[in-house]
Amino acid sequence: MPHRRLAALAAAVVVVVAGLSVRALLPGMVAKYAGDLLYTLLVYALVVVAAPRARPFAVAAVALGVSWLVEFAQLTGVPAALSAHSTPARLVLGTTFNAPDLFWYAVGAAVGYAIHYSALTTIDRFCRES
Numbered sequence: 646m647p648h649r650r651l652a653a654l655a656a657a658v659v660v661v662v663a664g665l666s667v668r669a670l671l672p673g674m675v676a677k678y679a680g681d682l683l684y685t686l687l688v689y690a691l692v693v694v695a696a697p698r699a700r701p702f703a704v705a706a707v708a709l710g711v712s713w714l715v716e717f718a719q720l721t722g723v724p725a726a727l728s729a730h731s732t733p734a735r736l737v738l739g740t741t742f743n744a745p746d747l748f749w750y751a752v753g754a755a756v757g758y759a760i761h762y763s764a765l766t767t768i769d770r771f772c773r774e775s
Contacts, residue, residue, distance in 0.1 A: 649693060649697035649698075650693070650694050650697050652693075652764075653690045653691070653693035653694045653697065654690070654694055656686075656690040656693075657687055657690035657691060657694065660683050660686045660687045660690060661687065663683055664680055664683040664684070664687070667679045667680055667683065668680060678745070678746075678749045681712075681746045681749035681750055681753065682749050682750070682752050682753035682756065683753065684712060684750070684753065685708050685709065685712045685749075685750045685751075685752075685753025685754050685757065686708075686753045686756060686757050688707075688708040688711050688712055689704055689705065689708035689753070689754065689757035689758075689761070690757075692704045692707050692708055692711075693761070701757075701758045701761040701762040701765065702758065704757065704758070704761060705754040705755070705757055705758040705761075706754075708753070708754050708757060709750055709751060709753075709754035712750035712753070712754070713747060713750060715737070715738055715739065716739070716742060716743070716746050716747060716750065717742070718738070719738070719739055719740065719741055719742040720742045724738035724739055724740060725740040725741065728740045
């Protein structure tokens with residue numbers, strides 16, 4: 646399904662731009678938690694790129710699981726050590742565990758699910774009517 650992969654890649658680019666914009670334009674905690682939500686949306690889009698036929702619920706579960714795994718890994722100190730030497734590692738892995746992030750990752754997965762499900766439903770309806 647090349648059109649799903651292309652749409653997911655386009656969505657990933659939009660999410661990255663949104664994330665950079667949020668960091669530059671919004672204050673402290675608003676930017677932080679919006680960034681958490683967008684982080685999971687980016688993971689969501691990348692899962693769709695890798696598995697374009699995957700159902701929205703499965704993609705949401707994987708995106709949430711990856712986001713939570715990264716957050717809980719921060720309890721080990723490994724991400725902080727890697728982040729001290731690499732800006733990309735800091736952006737991907739973070740540095741310190743923050744429990745409220747878990748909620749915002751779930752919101753990001755829910756938003757991704759809603760968009761994906763809505764898009765598939767709309768496409769399906771269009772195909773049946775054509």
